[in-house]
Amino acid sequence: MGEKIISKVIGTLTEDDSLPDWWIGEEIEIPFFDHEKVGISFTDYDQEHDETFLAEADDALRHFLALDTKDRAAVTHLVYTNCMDFLEAVEPDPADDDLRAITDESEIWKFVQPTEIYVTRRLYEQEDLYVQVACACDWDQEHGLQLVFRQGKKLTRVSGQDGHLTEADAYGKPDSEDFLLSQF
Template identity: 25%
Template sequence: MKIEDIGDFDHDPQFDWYYGPVESGEPPIPQFRFVLEEYLEDKNQSEFRTAMLNFRSNGSKAIKAAEEHIFEYYKDITNLIDTEDEEDFPLIKSSRDVWSYLRIGDEVLVSRRPYGDKKIYLSIECGCDWEEEHGLQIVLKEGMTVNKLGPYDGHLTNSDAYDVEEYENIVYKKIT
């Protein structure tokens, strides 16, 4: 399958996903490929294309702009555990230093939100040295702005994750 201005996608029958070509990105996303979920069944496939083009042109900038939220996530984890007992636990002094302890995933899952606004969201699973079990999930609404980040839970918004409508525009929900 080919999507104009994006490229050829291969079908994975096991998950019924479509995998795009590997693309070079800008830091903090060195390379990536789009993975489409439920694309063929979607009535507005052009919205997938638009979101992917938005991500190509603005994804790295949008993720960099969210570094304060990523740092808040790091600080919450440090408050939850006894870091003195953790030999390899990183000591991150400022938000601009989070990138040294983060590995942005190379697959960008593109899917339509089944609830709420039903827009297209792009989700990236990342590894991070301060939370190896749950990592970090970064979600971009329509490929333009980070609308959710925190431990990986598969949800596309905090509103969906917590089933609280008031969390719709909260990028990072503090861990309590």
């Protein structure tokens, strides 16, 4: 393993030898997910060219780790909608019967498993830091689910894992036309 950096929030991260500018930390408890342990990595962090990244990443993580299940409940409708939109777009499959039978939107979280958290800087428009939570989900096994929090404070994207931090970036539109991002 490579060099090490220290986050005041999560401790030591080690540079991944196979992925330049990726720093891998230990699993920590995430209050948003009922204290489930999830690994956190800093991605695209070049120490020589981004002097404020580490401090901004720690701030974003402090905000994100202050979010709990009440905050998760506040965004449940968005995750449920993502699931239902996906199911409407694909051929019916008996494997999805449990999802289609949901009567209380909060049940959607039974079908979401956080797998990794990435803290990264947006490269377009406002170059802010984002906490990107990659999840497996039962409705889209190929692309999964991602929840993206600008500055770790507020959910600004719910989508499949497509490599984009914002809808604006994914679809080449202005930030003002990105519904969740424009509410930040």
